[in-house]
Amino acid sequence: MIAEKQPIHAIVTRGKGEVNETLIAACPDLQVIARCGVGLDNVNVDFATQKGIKVVNAPGSNADTVAEHALCLMLMLQRHLYASVQAVKQNDWQFRNRYQGDEIRGKTLGILGLGNIGSKVAHLAAAFGMHIIYWDVQPKNQVAYSYHAWKVYWRSPTSSVCTFRLCQLPNRC
Numbered sequence: 001m002i003a004e005k006q007p008i009h010a011i012v013t014r015g016k017g018e019v020n021e022t023l024i025a026a027c028p029d030l031q032v033i034a035r036c037g038v039g040l041d042n043v044n045v046d047f048a049t050q051k052g053i054k055v056v057n058a059p060g061s062n063a064d065t066v067a068e069h070a071l072c073l074m075l076m077l078q079r080h081l082y083a084s085v086q087a088v089k090q091n092d093w094q095f096r097n098r099y100q101g102d103e104i105r106g107k108t109l110g111i112l113g114l115g116n117i118g119s120k121v122a123h124l125a126a127a128f129g130m131h132i133i134y135w136d137v138q139p140k141n142q143v144a145y146s147y148h149a150w151k152v153y154w155r156s157p158t159s160s161v162c163t164f165r166l167c168q169l170p171n172r173c
Helices: 021-025 045-050 063-078 081-089 116-127 141-147
Strands: 010-013 032-035 054-056 108-112 131-135 161-164
Touching: 021 045, 045 054, 063 081, 063 116, 108 116, 116 131
Parallel strands: 010 032, 032 054, 108 131, 108 161
Antiparallel strands: none
8 A cells, every 4th residue: 555655644535435444544644634525424534533633624615516506407397408408309399388397486495404505505596586495403594584584394395496405424514
């Protein structure tokens, strides 16, 4: 292994490989594990912490990209864009009779998890004129005020669209 030839002080990962107990133990000079992204599900944080190794990530680094993608998918579904594009590719111009979409303005978006990404989704959806309802484990009074969102118990059948913006592991985002 590389650690046998020269000391390794840092591991930087984009999330593809496991930074597990075996790898960490094989690097006795390791001081930091950095994740270029949000989640730490590929890093054995508990073992690294026990060894005195600092573990860092980049919360919010992909929030704009993911929020824009979520809104893009909402628009695609609401306007039946995928089916429409496939019909046009087959020279089927009658698709307009079958795939009439709806506007998202005035629809209600339910967001489960109003963290970095969920807040950005709320902001973009509000700009499109959507009503926002959300549930989050932490109070979001200033977000609720600025985006006209209100907290609901998450059994609401009133949402036209729902998006889930949750961490895979608790306290690891």
